[in-house]
Amino acid sequence: MKFPRPLPFRQAVTAAQARTLLPTNMRTAEFAQLVADGHAAVLERARFSAGVRSVQHLDVIDSGINDLVAGVTDLATQRLAVKNFLRGTGYMAPESERGTLTDLASDVRINLQLSVGVQQAQGYGWWKQGQQADILDAFPAQEFLRVEDRMVPRQDWPQRWNAARSATVTDGATDSSSGRMVALKNHPIWVALSRFGTPYEPFDYNSGMGVEDVARKDAMNLGLLGRDTQIFPQDRPFNEDLQATVDVRADRLRQLLQETGLGRFDRQGVFIYTREGGN
Amino acid sequence: MALSVLIEFDDPRKYPPLLRLSNGVQRPDIRRVMGRAIAGALRRYFTKLDRERPNQLGGTRTHFWGQVRRSVQQPELVGGDGVKVAINHVGIAQRYFGGDIEASPGKKLTIPVNPEAYGHRAREFTDLHPIWFEDGSGVLVRDHTESPGDIGEVFYRLVKRVHQDGDETVLPPEDGKDGLEAIALNAGEEHLQTLVARAA
Incomplete structure (x- = not known):
């Protein structure tokens, strides 16, 4: 209907x-x-x-x-x-x-x-909805693949995938030479792969790449986890007590962060993201 | 306008064995999984349409079906055996149901007929002017500086109303072995098998 x-x-x-x-x-x-x-x-x-x-x-x-x-x-x-x-x-x-x-x-x-x-x-x-406990249990992984054609598609995604995998954790993510780029949903590879540092689409400007769920049985066959492996939901709350260490290399970037009004630096130099109108 | 797909799993004869024995369809956790499987199947189907159905005028692609794919939502549970999936894209309902679109009083619809016009509002162009016909319709044209006196390059037709046929193939079938219902039931069965095996 x-x-x-x-x-x-x-x-x-x-x-x-x-x-x-x-x-x-x-x-x-x-x-x-x-x-x-x-x-x-x-x-x-x-x-x-x-x-x-x-x-x-x-x-x-x-x-x-x-x-x-x-x-x-x-x-x-x-x-x-x-x-x-x-x-x-x-x-x-x-x-x-x-x-x-x-x-x-x-x-x-x-x-x-x-x-x-x-x-x-x-x-x-889509990411947030996929963090629901039952859904995460049934679909604990996702595949990185092309979801829109491009006239001149980037060819280096397999290399970028492997670099992100090597830079984070190799367990829980396939090697791109296997023919598939699949990882557990809460694997750090997603943040490392993304130009924007986020674990959800898009992963780069106009890339045409996206993610689709992979069922547990399929993920087990790929060697990513066992039948009883529990994947814990993650959260990325907005405007909630976010802190960022100040490893900002340029004074200019530090100044710009300060000027955003999104937060403030504390005495230890940690950037504290604040609620709108809050402390 | 958005479109919702409602599937009610109300025929136990179609259930795989474990779902039938346990009446697992009534369990919210199983139906959440079945609903997510439907949403995933819809997304994959729209990826296929994006590949197979570029706009017929040509020109720069807007990836309409890619936009539709991203607007598929997590389903709601409905009653004791149903799931409803919303596809929250402004243009999907018109594509599926079709129908007549009529311009507001005193205005005309602008129908792109030039590849450069596709995906653009007519008012984005600052160099088009109308030519009107006796029947009240018209065209928006850009002058041909190389051919003065020529009608110009036609970008849009101007009409009072337009009819679009509905197209059920913009959604995957619900029935059949590869339909949404079967995909959902298989996902529910597989997840229930995992839960039962863990409990054993």
């Missing part, structure tokens, strides 16, 4: 709405450095885009993402909303940049901003 009915993707909606707007002049490489330094969790709680310093601009993007996740609008309509906002500000990219990723009004840039935000919320939602 099929029927049309709008139903919120609760976990995805929560994930989208929980993000704090983060105006910044940081570039993509600096965000990547923050992830490499172990601060992915801070970025996971923020809505940002490289070089977007306007809160109002971020708010338009944020609203678009929230409405897309809620299933009440489409990408073209939200892209138009962003373009209309930028037209209203008189924004125009330098001629040499028009139509490129650095042009805030280009299709490619706006599509990326909206789609990554939506995919992160939906990826979190």
Whole structure:
């Protein structure tokens, strides 16, 4: 039986709405450095885009993402909303940049901003739902595979997989030379594999790669776990007593973290993420 | 508008042996697993559609079916033997049920007919202008500077209403050995076998 009915993707909606707007002049490489330094969790709680310093601009993007996740609008309509906002500000990219990723009004840039935000919320939602104890028991693993074709797909995913496996734990994850990239759902390989430092889709910009559940019997046949191995659910609560050690290599990054308003450094130099309006 | 798929496992004759003996379908933990299996099957099906059904106009792909895949949710348990899976994408219900779409009073629908127009709102373009026909329909065109006097390059048709046929193949079948019901029952049976073996 099929029927049309709008139903919120609760976990995805929560994930989208929980993000704090983060105006910044940081570039993509600096965000990547923050992830490499172990601060992915801070970025996971923020809505940002490289070089977007306007809160109002971020708010338009944020609203678009929230409405897309809620299933009440489409990408073209939200892209138009962003373009209309930028037209209203008189924004125009330098001629040499028009139509490129650095042009805030280009299709490619706006599509990326909206789609990554939506995919992160939906990826979190699927991951979170999969952490339910009975589901985790029946589907303790997931497979990393291509879910969308690309004209020029990245060829280095097997190497990246093996590098992440070697850098974390080899047990509980297959070697990519086996022909499959499968790991237990709460294996650290997922965070290590992800450009964004998160264990859920997307794992890189426009990658076309995703994850699908693997049943326990299949995971056992791959040697990842035994029949009685218990996998414990994980949680990634938003705005909940997050702390990050300050191994921020550049003073500039430290200053930017401070300026985000997402938290503060304590006397020991640990960055404490704070609830909005809290201590 | 989103679409929900409701499957009721109300025919014990279809159950695999352990589920039938134990009436395991009534157990919420087993049905959660069955529901997740349905959701996973839907996601895999939409991956297949994304590969097999790029937009017919060509141009830059929007990966509509990839978007639909990511909007599949964890099912709800319904009653004593049902599961309902929501697919929370704005365009899926229209694709499945079809129907007429009518423009608001005083307005027209814009139907893309140019690869560059696909996936774009007409108002994203700043260089199109309308040409109207006697029947009230029209087109949005971009002028051909190389051929002045030519109608121009047509991007959109402007119409009052459009009919879309429904397409049940945008969802996998529920019945049959590879249908959603069988996938769910097999997942429930397999999980119950594991639980029984552990308890033995």
